[in-house]
Amino acid sequence: MKTSSVELNPFSLMMEPEVVLQTMERSQQLRGLRRHKLRPLDKPLIPLTKEALASRAAFDAAIDAEELEAMEDGDLLN
Template sequence: MKNTATDLNPFSLMMEPELVLQTMERSQQLRGLRRHKLRPLDKPLIPYTKEALAARAAFDAAIDAEDFEAHADSFLLN
């Protein structure tokens, strides 16, 4: 049987996934955590207006149209 020092060694835990699960099940700290459901943040809480979407599209188009290679030479130190 393995001793406690080996069970808690993070390197040995990486090599033995079964031991990780057993250690997690025995952990008082993990059992004491409050559990709550997290929801994805795919949708904004406040819907965007048409004007905001148009402004974002115009800004993106301006960035896409800008020629960064022409400006790159002015930033080079050589």
């Protein structure tokens, strides 16, 4: 395969993305890569216990109560 210095110049490659796509399609190395999908956000990394969920709910309720109190007092700027 013959490559010219223009094809190796990253700036010229940005101007001709179709050349990059064609080169990628012909690449044996890219075709040989194993493909698998990683979905790290599908499952929580740390399972939450009942205590953790209750603690989170209590914290959220405290924040909501503070915001409600601030709204009643007219302390919010928005």
